[in-house]
Amino acid sequence: MIVTLRKLSYEDLKKKLKKEDKIVIWSCNNCVKFCNGLGGREAMARLKEKLEKDGFNVIHTELIGLSCVLDLVHLRALEEPTKTIFEEATVIIPLACEDGYENLKHVFKDKRIIDVPLTVGLGVFSTEFGALRLTVPFEDTGIEAKVEGIPLEEVAKKLGVYAGPF
Amino acid sequence: MGAVTQRKPFDEIKSHLKKTDRIGIISCNTCVRFCGTGGLERMEELASQLRKEGYTVEEELLVTAACIRDYIERARLSKGLTKVIALTCDAGWTSIKQALPDVEVIKANETLGIMVVSPGNGVLKLMKTYKKYKNRAGDEFGLLTGEPKKEKVLDLEVPK
Numbered sequence: 001m002i003v004t005l006r007k008l009s010y011e012d013l014k015k016k017l018k019k020e021d022k023i024v025i026w027s028c029n030n031c032v033k034f035c036n037g038l039g040g041r042e043a044m045a046r047l048k049e050k051l052e053k054d055g056f057n058v059i060h061t062e063l064i065g066l067s068c069v070l071d072l073v074h075l076r077a078l079e080e081p082t083k084t085i086f087e088e089a090t091v092i093i094p095l096a097c098e099d100g101y102e103n104l105k106h107v108f109k110d111k112r113i114i115d116v117p118l119t120v121g122l123g124v125f126s127t128e129f130g131a132l133r134l135t136v137p138f139e140d141t142g143i144e145a146k147v148e149g150i151p152l153e154e155v156a157k158k159l160g161v162y163a164g165p166f
Numbered sequence: 167m168g169a170v171t172q173r174k175p176f177d178e179i180k181s182h183l184k185k186t187d188r189i190g191i192i193s194c195n196t197c198v199r200f201c202g203t204g205g206l207e208r209m210e211e212l213a214s215q216l217r218k219e220g221y222t223v224e225e226e227l228l229v230t231a232a233c234i235r236d237y238i239e240r241a242r243l244s245k246g247l248t249k250v251i252a253l254t255c256d257a258g259w260t261s262i263k264q265a266l267p268d269v270e271v272i273k274a275n276e277t278l279g280i281m282v283v284s285p286g287n288g289v290l291k292l293m294k295t296y297k298k299y300k301n302r303a304g305d306e307f308g309l310l311t312g313e314p315k316k317e318k319v320l321d322l323e324v325p326k
């Protein structure tokens with residue numbers, strides 16, 4: 001399973017948004033949900049609520065099975081009811097891995113796609129941990145691979161980024 | 167899910183096995199199936215190849231995703247297995263090692279990085295890679311076959 005953290009704090013995210021923006025929050029319903037709840041329906045609802053409380057205009061939340069499947073992302077842009085919504089949107093906040101982010105940039109070329117994800121490698125989920133742990137990090141993280149895995153909070157702390165939902 | 171894998175040569179896999187071993191094979195039905203390096207058919211092929219050469223393949227287990235350790239733990243595998251072949255990505259391999267700490271777990275695949283998939287174009291594209299495969303970022307492979315594509319069809323930005 002792909003392990004993804006986020007580069008931005010909530011305060012950092014707000015700085016990238018304008019009050020006149022029409023915001024879509026986008027999330028996969030797969031790996032990122034296991035990444036300490038970075039993505040998924042609950043993470044989107046939580047972020048929507050926070051942004052609206054701070055006066056931002058969230059026009060839609062879009063939950064997709066997998067953002068790494070390019071064709072599924074294309075369908076959102078081509079077919080109703082999402083076509084009209086995405087035409088109206090000015091910015092998309094991806095709660096996805098870096099593959100999902102690249103797909104969004106490719107499909108929605110005229111939108112601002114906020115650079116949220118930092119994908120750090122592959123990991124293992126177990127109900128014993130109750131969470132996903134990083135076991136096969138990308139070498140550029142400088143983190144050593146461990147069969148038993150590393151909790152995502154620890155990985156985030158080492159890299160100076162954030163784990164879990166906004 | 168999204169890990170890109172390539173199969174290790176059969177002789178390399180065999181070099182870890184003895185004829186007296188009681189072998190299990192575990193594979194996933196997601197990423198490795200996309201890559202043509204796992205899934206039911208590839209697992210059956212590997213088991214059959216090994217049996218033809220006189221090895222004892224005692225268990226074949228197909229799980230949705232081996233990187234979810236609970237699937238392995240709850241599979242009630244034979245207690246007497248001496249080797250398990252992970253027909254998975256490296257995350258699946260670590261998951262099996264966690265679940266079966268007393269058994270030697272052999273990697274049948276190399277993990278190159280993570281992928282974007284386009285079923286409509288019948289391809290998957292290698293995006294962010296592990297260091298060893300840096301120069302292969304952007305390579306495309308046939309979906310379900312893993313066959314390298316000569317011409318690229320997905321005009322996506324590949325992370326450097």
